[in-house]
Amino acid sequence: MQLLQNAGQKQTQTKEQVRRIINEYMGRKLLLDKAHIEGIRYYDTYRKNGGYEAAGKVFKTMSPDLVVEEVKKSGLRGRGGAGFPTGMKWSFLAKPEGVPRYLVCNADESEPGTFKDRYLMEFLPHLLIEGLLIASYALGSHSTYIYIRGEYAWIPDILEEAIAEAKQNGWLGKNIQGTGFDLEIYVQRGAGAYICGEETALIESLEGKRGNPRIKPPFPAVKGLWQCPTVVNNVETLAAVVPIINIGGEEYAKIGIGKSTGTKLISACGNIKKPGVYEIDMTISVEEFIYSDEYCGGIPKGKRLKACIPGGSSVPILPANLLLKTAKGETRMMTYESLNDGGFATGSMMGSGGFVVLDEDQCVVRNTYTLARFYHHESCGQCSPCREGTGWMKRVLHNIEYGKGKMSDIDLLWDIQRKIEGNTICPLGDAAAWPVAAAIRHFRDEFEWHVKNPNAAQQRNFGIAHYADPLPVAAAAV
Amino acid sequence: MAEEKKLFKVKIDNISVEVEPGTTILNAARQIGGDIVPPAMCYYSKLQGSGGKCRTCLVKVTKGSEADPRPMPKLVASCRTTVMDGMEVANITSPEVQDARKGVVEFLLLNHPLDCPICDQAGECHLQDLGYEHGADGTRYEFKRRTFEQVDIGDNIKLHMTRCILCYRCVYTADQLTNNRVHGVLNRGEASEIGTYIQKALTSEFIGNVIDVCPVGALTDRTFRFKNRVWFLKPVDAHRNCDKCCGKTVLWMRGDEIFRVTARKDKYGEVEDFICDTCRFDTKEASAWTIEGPRKIDRHSVISQGHYVGTVKPKDTLVEVMDGRQPRLLMDIHSVSQVNRPEIDLSKIDGPAHSDDFNNAKR
Known part of the structure; x- marks a missing residue:
């Protein structure tokens, strides 16, 4: 506790001191601190190790608004990518009379290179369910959905098992823990579309429609799932609500x-x-x-x-x-x-x-081409810049990577990405444009190398870079 | 006074207009009219939920509203963004918007087959207009344009998927005008296509309207296919008593023959009243229609050119000419005129009469 008080005086301490304090106090883990415990996937072990205590605390001592306040205080930012303050998002939720509100957990984690939510759901399903329980209570949602990526074929089973366990123990269903609060959690499998991780496309897909992003406004907080106010949060964001309640929003904000x-x-x-x-x-x-x-x-x-x-x-x-x-x-x-x-x-x-x-051996052009191919494949085809532009970028990059490019193609690529970025309905257009833009911005010489050395570029094996020149970027000597 | 207070003041390209709250920027611009109206390929005022997809109507909001004067960070689709009080919008005055629009047109034309010479829509195609007005003179796309397998969707409507720009208008039309929609968008991304999945004819009383709402030649009238170019035809307003629809149509005629029947479209190419398939496809005898008069086709079109529409006929009734004055007896000017040469008998001149016959003739 002494350390805890010290941590409060963060302003006057150096970063290193604060870090040391936090390390000693928390062991720096809030979400994964129990991940190593055998059987933590199951209710009994989870409960024995302090699980559902946050939920119990919320039901006993806190009003929904107080939970939102606590999350606001914690400064928690959305973990799905945009980093929007979660507490603020929750407070934006419209609360008209007689209209149900929904909480949707975005588990459609399809971004190449991201697999944190899978880990959470696979090993700590009850942490997510507890987070969903608290968040649903705070937002007044009685039907909460987990929209999970279709490719995570084995995880819905884990979640559904955990939901059944929680239900058996009175943490879900009618009149949870005698508080009169009802909650059902449903797991919905996606069908393998990256775009369904965009919140409005996710809502469309959840409604059983084609997963096209909606045009905003209206935002989901006003008109979301079935035209009702909806909050869509990432798995990690919702899981993080549990430690926030456990240690308090202000303590959380000190990390x-x-x-x-x-x-x-x-x-x-x-x-x-x-x-x-x-x-x-x-x-x-x-x-x-x-x-x-x-x-x-x-x-x-x-x-x-x-x-x-x-x-x-x-x-x-x-x-x-x-x-x-x-x-x-x-x-x-x-x-x-x-x-x-x-x-x-x-x-x-x-x-x-x-x-x-x-x-140092990796080829940025190859990497960019791979990403462009991904975004071309995943574009929903609703708005024209993304539908046409992603395919065009992919083909131009393919030409450059396989030694058929021209110098003008590099400028062309720059122009294409510029005309996609910001002009699309949803952020997928930006997501497709940014990697290309950054690759050209920082590694233009590699693109030029591919154009100037077409034979070498053609013979290269799966993008392993063997440039005659020293590396374009001075690598850090660590 | 109370009602006036409700109106929102909007400035589009420095032209002020007052519109009702809830109006979109595009509709506010249409109230002003003229060059500042952003082009729209997917928005259709008669169809709920349309718009936002083609991105040709992008505009820059330079001032969000009176209360929050910050500009919007991105270009916005004017067809789906509602105005705020005091909003300032730049369309043709913003180079950024013009540049973005040029990009969108390039994207739309990227995979378009440009088969205008054999396309029935040519002459009344919105993509043609858009290309002429905002497009570049060439393409930078060096790859094979995408193609689709031909899909048969019935005897009346022809689908050319290669020409489609995926505006979703036909999907909304089928949703909102007919009881059962059998077509939709299949697949995703570049491979998206309009289709019925299992090959099926579109049969519904009002499904023919998808032809009218289609901005390009993707959906065309099969009963008119390759019959004529639209600009050789003469559009006339006509009506008939129809128990299913309003019966007010435009007949596209050559002589007395009706080549096709369409709904009446306003200057933005939008249908005024949807018509039924019986009127559109099955009523092609001139006797069935009451013709009202020639129709002016407004949308930057070649169709109206060479047709004598809008000509002013001379007012020849005496009352109007005299403007209320009593007519006086007109003198027989011929009897006193020196020009008049009654003594020359035209029937006695060899060949056609010539001025010499009069001027050089002896008096």
């Missing part, structure tokens, strides 16, 4: 730097020694995250860092020099603000936390 409060799950993959899901408090630097043994463990075979996509495939790629230090020369931290420092010219985004590391 992290600035407006990036709390802990964040990062799913690290690519050329690192230890790929996996890591829970970080948002006080560590990117450099530490990549090279520390606690996290990614560095890059295998002693290779150098070339680039990194810090927040899932749709965010701009950053070369090593801009990844570790911002354009101003400050250390880049794993926070929403720091990763976005410098805008898209020299920064990137926290996104959904899909941390993809590329070592």
